[in-house]
Amino acid sequence: MDDLLQYAKVILLIVLLYDVIILFRKPEPDSKIITLDFWKEIERKGINGLLIPSTMIFIISLDYAQGLDIYLSLTLLILSLIYLGYPRPFALGKTGILLDGKTIVNDRILKANKTSRGTMISIEWYGWLMEKELPDCEVTDSIVEKFTD
Numbered sequence: 001m002d003d004l005l006q007y008a009k010v011i012l013l014i015v016l017l018y019d020v021i022i023l024f025r026k027p028e029p030d031s032k033i034i035t036l037d038f039w040k041e042i043e044r045k046g047i048n049g050l051l052i053p054s055t056m057i058f059i060i061s062l063d064y065a066q067g068l069d070i071y072l073s074l075t076l077l078i079l080s081l082i083y084l085g086y087p088r089p090f091a092l093g094k095t096g097i098l099l100d101g102k103t104i105v106n107d108r109i110l111k112a113n114k115t116s117r118g119t120m121i122s123i124e125w126y127g128w129l130m131e132k133e134l135p136d137c138e139v140t141d142s143i144v145e146k147f148t149d
Contacts, residue, residue, distance in 0.1 A: 009059070009072050016079040022101030023083070027091035031098070034137045038085040044135055045084050052080045090135070092142050097121075099132070112140075112147035119144055 027033050042049040056077035063070045091098040096105040110122040115133070119140040122131050134140045 006072075009076060012076055013072065013079070016076060016083060019083050019101075020079055020086070023086050023088045025089075025098065025101045025103075027089050027098045028093040028095060031091040031093035032139050032142050033089050033091040034139045035087050035089050036135060036137075037087055040135055041085045041087065044133070049084055052084060053077065056080050090137070090139055092139050092146070097143065099134070109143075109147050112144045114144055121147065 036044070056073065060070050060073040060077060063073045088101060089098060096103045097109070104121075104123055104125075108124045110124065110129075112119055112121045117133065118136040119134040120131055121134060121143065122129060124130075134143065
């Protein structure tokens with residue numbers, strides 16, 4: 001059972017490494033760009049900003065209680081904090097929106113509406129309708145102008 005949990009941690013490590021690496025993608029040239037600070041990113045993540053680190057701390061506690069090595073779990077905690085709060089570029093370019101290291105191409109963006117907390121965009125994501133809340137800034141103002149019905 002310990003081996004199975006160790007494999008699960010290694011798989012989580014690989015996923016988190018991938019997620020952190022894509023955060024370093026650069027926006028396309030001539031994009032409107034803003035970089036959100038740590039607290040804005042945590043706020044944007046919502047409840048995940050609390051649940052993910054809490055889960056990692058719980059895993060560290062379990063490892064410590066069982067007398068296991070906590071280095072892998074501690075690495076997972078650090079990577080999850082980097083993933084949640086790393087100040088990443090948020091940009092609107094010719095081909096789409098760069099958000100969380102992923103480019104949402106213009107063809108997938110259905111509409112954008114201003115809300116009290118920022119902007120809500122409706123996108124098609126792998127065949128599903130999905131809504132993402134974007135922070136209030138000059139980039140979202142440009143997105144609203146471009147994608148409002």
